[in-house]
Amino acid sequence: MIDLTDTQKAIVETVRDFVEKEVIPVADEMEHRDEFPEAIVEQMKELGLFGLTVDEAYGGIGESLTTYALAVVELARGWMSLSGVLNTHFMGCYLINKFGTQEQKDSFLPRMATGEIRAALAMSEPEAGSDVQGIRTKAIKDGDDYVVNGQKMWLTNGLRSGIVMTLVKTDPGSDPPHRGMSMLIVEKEPGNPKPAPGLDVGKNIEKMGYKGVETTEMTFDDFRCPTSSLLGTEEGQGFRQVLDAIEVGRVNVSARAVGLATRAFEEAIRYSQQRKAFGKPISQHQAIQIHLAEMGTTLEAARLMLLSAAAKKSAGERSDLEAAMAKLFASEACHEITVKALRVHGGYGYSKEFTIERLYRDAPFLLIGEGTSEIQKTVIARRLLEKYKT
Numbered sequence: 215m216i217d218l219t220d221t222q223k224a225i226v227e228t229v230r231d232f233v234e235k236e237v238i239p240v241a242d243e244m245e246h247r248d249e250f251p252e253a254i255v256e257q258m259k260e261l262g263l264f265g266l267t268v269d270e271a272y273g274g275i276g277e278s279l280t281t282y283a284l285a286v287v288e289l290a291r292g293w294m295s296l297s298g299v300l301n302t303h304f305m306g307c308y309l310i311n312k313f314g315t316q317e318q319k320d321s322f323l324p325r326m327a328t329g330e331i332r333a334a335l336a337m338s339e340p341e342a343g344s345d346v347q348g349i350r351t352k353a354i355k356d357g358d359d360y361v362v363n364g365q366k367m368w369l370t371n372g373l374r375s376g377i378v379m380t381l382v383k384t385d386p387g388s389d390p391p392h393r394g395m396s397m398l399i400v401e402k403e404p405g406n407p408k409p410a411p412g413l414d415v416g417k418n419i420e421k422m423g424y425k426g427v428e429t430t431e432m433t434f435d436d437f438r439c440p441t442s443s444l445l446g447t448e449e450g451q452g453f454r455q456v457l458d459a460i461e462v463g464r465v466n467v468s469a470r471a472v473g474l475a476t477r478a479f480e481e482a483i484r485y486s487q488q489r490k491a492f493g494k495p496i497s498q499h500q501a502i503q504i505h506l507a508e509m510g511t512t513l514e515a516a517r518l519m520l521l522s523a524a525a526k527k528s529a530g531e532r533s534d535l536e537a538a539m540a541k542l543f544a545s546e547a548c549h550e551i552t553v554k555a556l557r558v559h560g561g562y563g564y565s566k567e568f569t570i571e572r573l574y575r576d577a578p579f580l581l582i583g584e585g586t587s588e589i590q591k592t593v594i595a596r597r598l599l600e601k602y603k604t
């Protein structure tokens with residue numbers, strides 16, 4: 215469907231090779247121990263993955279969202295959590311590159327391109343996830359500082375990140391609320407749970423899957439940061455900025471879903487040819503063949519939708535509809551494919567000895583992150599009604 219450039223082919227091949235040699239042999243065990251993949255992340259830095267989409271002028275590779283999505287497919291085929299370490303960082307790079315001042319770009323992007331500092335994204339709160347405008351964290355100007363108060367929830371990379379792209383209300387009384395929202399670049403010491411006065415990173419939230427990468431809370435209690443922490447120059451732009459970043463985030467989740475589902479499919483089709491029941495490989499039973507046919511077909515459709523959405527966003531076109539459709543379809547397809555792959559494995563699929571057990575626990579997060587399936591449907595319906603207005 216799309217012709218890959220020589221650079222894209224080389225990047226995909228390099229990441230695939232890296233995943234085969236360095237990730238797949240250790241991923242199951244590390245995941246079971248909920249261990250942060252420190253050595254693998256160091257290798258990802260050396261491969262230049264943290265700077266894949268950062269302009270060459272800032273020391274990155276300057277590749278498109280499509281290339282990024284292709285790399286994420288390969289990483290998630292090995293272990294979805296690796297794409298989690300990368301993704302909030304990628305969204306941070308995207309936000310600073312698109313909306314940051316020249317000083318902000320010069321200050322952050324070169325260090326982000328090498329992975330020296332990594333980014334987290336703090337949007338969700340204990341009482342506001344889907345309802346982004348319902349956030350309560352506020353940043354009020356006091357001289358040359360903002361004073362920030364509030365609580366953030368579900369921060370992927372919350373502990374180890376060096377900057378946190380934090381959505382706040384700079385005008386809490388604004389009506390509509392989105393006009394009073396802004397994005398701050400909060401700098402902090404990576405790995406320190408109490409990195410600054412008034413800033414507290416909560417403990418790692420224990421999760422059913424998506425292990426290894428940490429997910430934390432973050433509390434701001436009269437935390438002070440300079441007014442130069444505002445992303446860009448103008449308050450009130452945060453909602454627009456975050457919605458833009460979420461579009462690329464949705465392409466990323468679609469890519470994770472395609473990678474994870476590819477692995478589940480591969481595990482199932484291999485196992486089905488090895489396991490015998492009633493005197494023949496289970497792949498010769500029609501019921502299993504139907505599972506394999508459905509898995510292969512939905513996987514192919516998800517891949518095509520991912521590439522189409524990524525190409526549109528990479529070309530700078532409006533792509534909220536396509537990104538939401540790809541995210542909805544790919545994450546639901548991935549969930550179904552992991553369930554079918556588990557069925558194909560019979561009882562062994564329920565054992566931690568088999569990779570499908572991990573894939574089955576990782577898949578549900580994709581139905582939630584970057585907007586739930588229900589929210590994707592509301593976005594899709596709104597856009598379709600706009601497009602086909604009578």
Ligand SMILES: Cc1cc2nc3c(=O)[nH]c(=O)nc-3n(C[C@H](O)[C@H](O)[C@H](O)COP(=O)(O)OP(=O)(O)OC[C@H]3O[C@@H](n4cnc5c(N)ncnc54)[C@H](O)[C@@H]3O)c2cc1C
Nearest residue numbers: 335336337338342343344345368369370584585586588589
């Ligand atoms: C492992 C993990 C990592 C995460 N990482 C991050 C991160 O790095 N940064 C960050 O900011 N957030 C992160 N999140 C938060 C994530 O984005 C939210 O969980 C998600 O947006 C859903 O919000 P919620 O959990 O508050 O659910 P709610 O918004 O409370 O939704 C609950 C249910 O109601 C439905 N619902 C809500 N509103 C509507 C509506 N209008 N119409 C129909 N149905 C509706 C939802 O679909 C869902 O089924 C993470 C979450 C998890 C689990």
